[in-house]
Amino acid sequence: MKCSPLLCVCYLLILVLFITYYGGVWTRSSALQCRLTMTMPRFEYEYHKEGDIIIGGLISAHVQSEYSYRFDFGREYITNPPGGYVCSDLDFEEYKNILVMISAINRINKDPDLLPNITLGYHIFDTCNDPIYILGYATKILSGENNAHNYYCKGHGEVVGFIGNNEFYSNNALAQLLSLYRYTQVNYRVTNTGLNIVNMYPTLFHMTPEDRVRFETVITFLQHFGWNWVGIITPEDGSGDEESQELSKMMREHGICTDYIIQLKRNTVNDIHTSEFITGSKAKVVIVCGTSITNFYNFVFGLYSGAENITFIFPPSWIKLTDLYYLKYTSLNHSFIFVWPREKKLNLDVYTKGVTFYNCLTDPILEDIWVLWFKCLSPNPQKNLYYRENNQLYVNPCTGVRNVSTLFSSHTTHPSFIYRAVYVLAHSLHRMFMKKNKSEQNGFRHRLHKYVRKVHYTDPDDGEIFFNERREIPTDLILQSWISFTAPSLKTITTIQSPDYVPPEQFPNMSDPIFWRTGKIPISRCSDPCLPGSRKKFGSLIHKCCYECAPCPEGEISNISDSENCMKCPDDEWPNQKKDRCVPRVVEFLSYTDDTIVAIFSAVSILCCLLTGLILGTFIHYQDTPIVKANNRNLSYLLLVSIMLSFLCVFLFLGHPVDVTCMLRVTSFGVIFSVAVSSLLAKSIMVCIAFKATKPGSPWKKWMGAKLPNVIICVFSLVQVKICVTWLSISPPFQDRDTHSYQGKVIIQCNEGSVIGFYSVLGYMGLLAAVSFIIAFLARTLPDSFNEAKYITFSMLVFCSVWIAMIPAYLSTRGKYMVAVEVFAIMASSSGLLCCIFFPKCYIILFRPDLNTKTVIR
Structure with a gap:
């Protein structure tokens, strides 16, 4: 729909509260058309390719951080940029997701059986995990250059759906915007339960199950070892607040109590009180919620001296911790983490292998990777000024040919959920066009979510793809144990695989000392377990996990540990001396044989x-x-x-x-x-x-x-x-x-x-x-x-x-x-x-x- 200049100007004034763009524009055409607008200290990255149908991509290849944090072959560099938080930390895995999305769209365009005679295009922005930026970029994708909602001013290609990043708050803001206009949104790795409200977000779909599936596995895991007294740590940014509250509620329903919920502050590295509180608690199992934060590494180093028996359980978003070679020296060693299963490997070497620095300038993020990793100067003087102010390291011009793909192979390979998300949209579009309903094809972008809801196809590598009643694609979730023996090797031992529920008998034998830092299973309880033959006696304490043990009354037994109530024996039976089982009563009468x-x-x-x-x-x-x-x-x-x-x-x-x-x-x-x-x-x-x-x-x-x-x-x-x-x-x-x-x-x-x-x-x-x-x-x-x-x-x-x-x-x-x-x-x-x-x-x-x-x- 064409928009008049007046309407476009009006919408531009309304949206100016959400986003402001600075600086000049530098553009270069290539196999990947890229745009880089740079303003200190914020850099803007865009990838786009025109087509008959446009898929929007809002991915966070850079993340906000308080520190500019970088590891260089074991040496650590920390700088404090002016102005607090900046989008300077580069997430290699999210950059690979950008390449995967581009690769998937190119593969679909070459497939004669899927969307024939239709060319898919893409508009991809690096959102820096910022809700304000993600709203601004979404508006720009929807309306073109003039930022007018529901009006596409470019005149070529129609936006049909969006693929969101892996951060809750950004996706929440995007879902509220897209639900108003009935645009389809697919999240490739957000598991927060707050986004599973169908009535509020009718056009939102997820490639992975919600957190509740992981919580059920965590609860089963805790019950397997008899742990009923745990602690929870969340980042100060609030990304784990809702997750921690929901987890605490579910654990209470299963008799597991939370000793504390601590938000790590920016200066946690020097927070002695928090460290002493955690190490002094009886909760020797700590569950981490939210997204990965930089200062957690410093917190772990400060915690190590008094945390020999603490076991951490991490969500999938913390998988990048496995990149740290010094895990064996911290409290993270012998901890557990949920990870997504390995899936198909896509060949991304075509984008990263054997390129020179000047060739990589067509890809703005690849340019940053080159500059940061090989410590050289960019042709952009503003970018050089920024890196010199923060690192004082870049002194040589960037020349020669380097194999950039080796940088990616050294990082953990994540499952390609974004690849699956692209194909879900493509199959839904294909089914819509196969119906040849012209009334639906006019404004079909607002009806695509109905076809996404019913999508069902078979992928050669992933098997059947369909959405369940919670609008999620059922996916296994693996709980792994991190065991680092010698730097820089890391041994990962799979302990359990769970689609929805994990029966305790599926847990492997975890009594092997290899799983635990001290060689034996830690005890994480407020009170010692009540042995069979006794029951819990609750006092005036708030937590049900803190109690005393009282023997069962006469005629009653308890045959399990930590029984809350004793059971009466049948009339013809009576408790044994230990009161842990019923034995037949002695039948008494004047017997010819016994009396x-x-x-x-x-x-x-x-x-x-x-x-x-x-x-x-x-x-x-x-x-x-x-x-x-x-x-x-x-x-x-x-x-x-x-x-x-x-x-x-x-x-x-x-x-x-x-x-x-x-x-x-x-x-x-x-x-x-x-x-x-x-x-x-x-x-x-x-x-x-x-x-x-x-x-x-x-x-x-x-x-x-x-x-x-x-x-x-x-x-x-x-x-x-x-x-x-x-x-x-x-x-x-x-x-x-x-x-x-x-x-x-x-x-x-x-x-x-x-x-x-x-x-x-x-x-x-x-x-x-x-x-x-x-x-x-x-x-x-x-x-x-x-x-x-x-x-x-x-x-x-x-x-x-x-x-x-x-x-x-x-x-x-x-x-x-x-x-x-x-x-x-x-x-x-x-x-x-x-x-x-x-x-x-x-x-x-x-x-x-x-x-x-x-x-x-x-």
């Missing part, structure tokens, strides 16, 4: 049962004798059978309990003992009735006989049976696992189900025993030659004493010992009944048959 007392109970129960059976057989054998007939021999038989069954029901309490045995335990011995005690009650009542029936005309005679005892036994036993049936119907006993009574034990026991039912059975049995005891006690003095009431009284006394003593013992024990108390009470009470009632009779039957006569027993 000796079970064998004793079994043996005694069987012997007592056999003894009771023997007594029953004796009574049957002597059933016609007076002593057996006394007090109803059928009641004696029933009592002996009940006692025999009571000894056998002991086995329901032994062994592993199940639901069936749990239901039969209490109910069986409750019914059996109710029958036995009812038999004794019937005997006692019959003794009383028999005494009263001996009186003449007594009405009690009609109650004599077998009918009344049978009714008494049936009635009182059925009451117990009804209680048991009701209990089993409503809430029967069942097998239960008690995991709370004892630590480390699981008690297999019977749960009563209904406590009321359980105590109703015992209470009714106790009531029968008490009534039987009272009646027998009252009948004990009745005149009779063989008064069985005496023996019943003693038996009920033993019975009641056993069960009364059992109650506190039963309530004070747990587990198998509670069951043992029940078994003992059953066996003791049964034995008491057997001994007190039947042993005296057996003695008479077997040993005193003279007393077993009608004459003696009336």
Whole structure:
């Protein structure tokens, strides 16, 4: 679009606030058309080539610095130019990027399959990493000579997109300008997350992933070695402020704390306080953010004496540190740095090999390289004046032929992201023109970003090229260890490769002393790690990384170091002695194989049962004798059978309990003992009735006989049976696992189900025993030659004493010992009944048959 002189003048006045140009213009035509405008102390460099379509390039081959810094074969020269910061430091790698961009465009113009019949041109400026300059140069590229936005006054070639430099603030300023006019911008090596806001920068694309990918790898790397207390260093220029804040935030989310964030000042070389603070900190891992700064080298030299165990982690922008041969003498040795993978090598010798000084004058930056490196004079008197004022070194005219390409081969080769950026724009343009949509081709520069977003092609060397959802081309990032053994060699050991996330198992064995300056892995923690079996106990400190260690509570474990919480073991498990793992609980019950007392109970129960059976057989054998007939021999038989069954029901309490045995335990011995005690009650009542029936005309005679005892036994036993049936119907006993009574034990026991039912059975049995005891006690003095009431009284006394003593013992024990108390009470009470009632009779039957006569027993 043509612009009127008036409009161009208006826009020129508006933009005069951004940039001012000084000095004269010196121009020379060649294979590389170059323009050099020089004003002390700022030099301006431009490369341009006309074409049907123009790609703008804003690259920082020179950088701002406080010092003019140069290394010459091990000798260091530092000068302080007047006026503070100047654009005098030459970045060899960025100059190579200029040559790569030119080479890529020339290669595309020769490719008949890519953009046929269209010639690509370029306008490239050296921006000196200055946002003001980059805005001015962008405006000049967009509008031509008159600096009018949205008007191109030259009339030939149309600008379609820009390739930005590798510095955040300059690209941020450029992105804000180009987003307004929808011009496509491709950054070839800016990773700051602040440029990934799609809504704010819809036309901005990146050749490399954002910093978040690197941060994730850093966090995984720190976690791999257990480092949770780190420091961060950033330059004073603010290039690392946002990066350090984002990194700190992500580290906090993963339990890693930042001890300090220090901005290195201009006079850091003499900042003793900063050096002492860093060396005195427990943070032995220092992460460097931002762009490379000159005074960092001086800071490292001052830090060396007290930083033997500090490990630095650098971003990719600090790769130029590898050029320093004296790394082995500084704290940088054995540090780590992220680097981009090696990619295709482009032959740049055509631009730098075998040229004379006068030939290189067509390339203004190459002229500076020649002048600075070979220490000779330039034909430009202003430039000579500047270098003489700052270096006092250049005294000879520049003559002869020098192989300038050797200077570049001595520097580290970076991946050619700018080469890929040019081809991304070319493929997007090619796809746009292939659509042959005339409505889009009018003003296509404002729509190119839509095609860049969808670009997808295969490069023979780089593989598939496409943009992900963050408008980045996925690229591997390599973490390397710098190990310098002898100057000037530098050994680089690759430790990990990460596209997005790095699982810890992919880290190599880093215990090799070669990786660490002191021969062992440094410790970078605020507090010592809490070993398994303990947990973190946070106090009043701000950082979560500073804590004490507290042992896990009972029943809980921690099986990892630095656990914040302890975990409860499952119900069937319990912590081991170290509390670092759960082990199966000891299962406790009255076992036939493990408990000796079970064998004793079994043996005694069987012997007592056999003894009771023997007594029953004796009574049957002597059933016609007076002593057996006394007090109803059928009641004696029933009592002996009940006692025999009571000894056998002991086995329901032994062994592993199940639901069936749990239901039969209490109910069986409750019914059996109710029958036995009812038999004794019937005997006692019959003794009383028999005494009263001996009186003449007594009405009690009609109650004599077998009918009344049978009714008494049936009635009182059925009451117990009804209680048991009701209990089993409503809430029967069942097998239960008690995991709370004892630590480390699981008690297999019977749960009563209904406590009321359980105590109703015992209470009714106790009531029968008490009534039987009272009646027998009252009948004990009745005149009779063989008064069985005496023996019943003693038996009920033993019975009641056993069960009364059992109650506190039963309530004070747990587990198998509670069951043992029940078994003992059953066996003791049964034995008491057997001994007190039947042993005296057996003695008479077997040993005193003279007393077993009608004459003696009336």
